[in-house]
Amino acid sequence: MKKYVHHICIQTNTYLETLKFYTEALGFEIVQESPDFHGREFNSWLKLDHFYIELQTGKKNEVLADNSPNSQGIVHFCIWVENLDQEVKRLKAMNANFICKNGEIIYRVENGSLCKIKAPEGTIVELRDNRGI
Secondary structure (H helix, E strand, O other): OOOOOOEEEEEEOOHHHHHHHHHHHOOOEEEEEEEEEOOEEEEEEEEEOOEEEEEEEOEOOOOOOOOOOOOOOOOEEEEEOOOHHHHHHHHHHOOOEEEOEOOEOOEEEOOEEEEEEEOOOOOEEEEEOOOOO
16 A cells, blocks of 8 residues: 655644745645634645645634644654755745754755754744755
8 A cells, every 4th residue: 555644734823924934935835725614714735746734723712832842743844955055045035934053054964954944833844955864
């Protein structure tokens, strides 16, 4: 049986800002946007190639707690990019919130380079130029 990762679900208190980040900064396309979805202001599906993000607000009158990279569960997710330097330049122009390591935006790891940015709702997104591990 063939298996692949279909989607992750991200919740946000700042829907419009977060939607803009994933579509304009990271290149996801809006596949479906459902207002008033089961007690939520929005539940939307965003697509990048064969990968989806289900982006949703909390239930009505619910303020979602901040995420922490020091908690259990998913710490970040990664997107492969063809030209990391070019992506960093483009994202700098959009005032992306880069997470620096040793004062550097781009840093070397085994078999390639990467950078990390923080989405408006707090999700850490890694961009890397190596398709392997």
